[in-house]
Amino acid sequence: MQIKDHVFIVTGASSGIGLSTVTALCTRGAKVALLARSTEVLEELSEGLPGTLPITADMTDFEGVRQAVRAIYQHYGRIDGLINNAGRSYAAAIEEIDPAVFDEIFHLNVLGPIVAMQAVIPIMREQGAGSIVNVNSGTAFMTIPQYSVYSSSKRALLGFSLTARAELEKDGIIVSEVYPSITATNFGKNRMGNPADGGPAANYADGDKPEFVADLILQAIEEGHAQYFANNRLQQLAGVSTLQSFVSENSQLYQQLFDEMMKRFHLEAKATAQKADVSEVMLSRFRRGKADLGASKLIALLLAIPAEARMWYLSELFGVSPGHSLRSLIAQAPPEEQAEALRVIADVFANHSRETVDQ
Numbered sequence: 001m002q003i004k005d006h007v008f009i010v011t012g013a014s015s016g017i018g019l020s021t022v023t024a025l026c027t028r029g030a031k032v033a034l035l036a037r038s039t040e041v042l043e044e045l046s047e048g049l050p051g052t053l054p055i056t057a058d059m060t061d062f063e064g065v066r067q068a069v070r071a072i073y074q075h076y077g078r079i080d081g082l083i084n085n086a087g088r089s090y091a092a093a094i095e096e097i098d099p100a101v102f103d104e105i106f107h108l109n110v111l112g113p114i115v116a117m118q119a120v121i122p123i124m125r126e127q128g129a130g131s132i133v134n135v136n137s138g139t140a141f142m143t144i145p146q147y148s149v150y151s152s153s154k155r156a157l158l159g160f161s162l163t164a165r166a167e168l169e170k171d172g173i174i175v176s177e178v179y180p181s182i183t184a185t186n187f188g189k190n191r192m193g194n195p196a197d198g199g200p201a202a203n204y205a206d207g208d209k210p211e212f213v214a215d216l217i218l219q220a221i222e223e224g225h226a227q228y229f230a231n232n233r234l235q236q237l238a239g240v241s242t243l244q245s246f247v248s249e250n251s252q253l254y255q256q257l258f259d260e261m262m263k264r265f266h267l268e269a270k271a272t273a274q275k276a277d278v279s280e281v282m283l284s285r286f287r288r289g290k291a292d293l294g295a296s297k298l299i300a301l302l303l304a305i306p307a308e309a310r311m312w313y314l315s316e317l318f319g320v321s322p323g324h325s326l327r328s329l330i331a332q333a334p335p336e337e338q339a340e341a342l343r344v345i346a347d348v349f350a351n352h353s354r355e356t357v358d359q
């Protein structure tokens with residue numbers, strides 16, 4: 001998306017990466033709404049940056065976020081981009097996690113960005129285009145003692161961002177993520193939690209400059225790829241999510257492939273199942289007297305048929321397509337049978353994987 005003359009919201013605009021992003025956007029001729037809690041800092045900043053709008057809002061106050069977006073839309077008459085950047089970390093060992101702080105971190109790092117997305121999506125859809133950039137973290141791919149809450153919040157943000165990307169592509173709304181590494185901002189100082197040993201150490205002063213991350217954010221707005229990494233190491237760590245980003249980069253193609261795969265799977269499984277003569281008989285018996293068939297018989301039935309056909313039979317029994325997850329398969333069963341269905345299916349798959357391992 002073009003930057004010049006377009007309207008952007010930057011959350012966490014009062015400091016660090018957000019502040020650098022605001023400056024970079026303004027230099028490129030954008031109009032920028034500056035959102036954070038520190039009213040005075042924002043007002044002072046805005047005075048030096050023509051075309052900006054200071055908006056005080058706490059990202060953990062969802063109604064406040066919605067009101068802020070309404071005020072920004074009223075002021076500019078359009079919203080082209082949202083940079084979900086506000087965020088904080090929390091250091092605490094698993095046994096010390098304070099549920100109230102967990103809540104605050106997830107409100108700020110996950111739900112706040114979602115609520116902000118929800119507020120801008122209808123506006124962007126109406127305009128036929130939009131850019132959403134969520135600022136994630138390399139810790140989304142790392143296991144760092146005492147950083148479970150922070151890294152989990154960013155893992156959650158990763159999931160929401162890639163899914164939003166796949167969902168919104170058809171509306172011309174592009175969702176991207178930027179993964180900073182250690183960056184020289186107030187982030188370390190603003191960390192919550194106070195472990196006795198000082199918590200995970202990082203030398204923020206020697207980290208990347210916030211201007212470097214701001215450039216990645218602008219690149220994301222202009223190019224619109226799924227993920228941008230501060231360095232190669234993060235990209236390698238993100239290996240697993242490379243497939244996810246392929247999927248979200250090519251969601252339509254992937255959907256077609258998936259549908260085709262499922263169709264073939266279904267046909268092949270059906271053909272294989274037909275060869276196992278016992279199964280059809282047992283299946284029709286099962287359909288007639290579902291309630292009479294105990295867990296052990298269902299397991300016997302499923303084990304009696306070829307492994308490739310089991311999912312097909314489960315889908316026949318529960319009346320859904322083979323592409324459904326086990327959870328939704330189980331949800332299709334009558335409520336009184338769900339617990340049993342869960343146990344039975346878990347058993348079948350446990351047996352199936354044991355067989356596979358034994359081979």
Ligand SMILES: NC(=O)c1ccc[n+]([C@@H]2O[C@H](COP(=O)([O-])OP(=O)(O)OC[C@H]3O[C@@H](n4cnc5c(N)ncnc54)[C@H](OP(=O)(O)O)[C@@H]3O)[C@@H](O)[C@H]2O)c1
Pocket residue numbers: 011012013014015016017018035036037038057058059060085086087088089108135136137138179180181182183184185186187188190204207
């Ligand atoms: N620095 C790093 O090493 C690093 C590494 C990876 C990822 N990140 C990510 O980069 C993003 C920006 O962090 P930063 O390094 O620029 O840190 P920072 O200098 O501490 O800036 C954080 C910004 O978030 C705002 N903020 C905090 N709580 C808020 C709330 N409840 N509502 C609204 N705004 C709030 C702060 O403004 P107010 O206090 O005025 O509200 C501030 O503008 C975060 O999402 C962080 O997770 C940073």
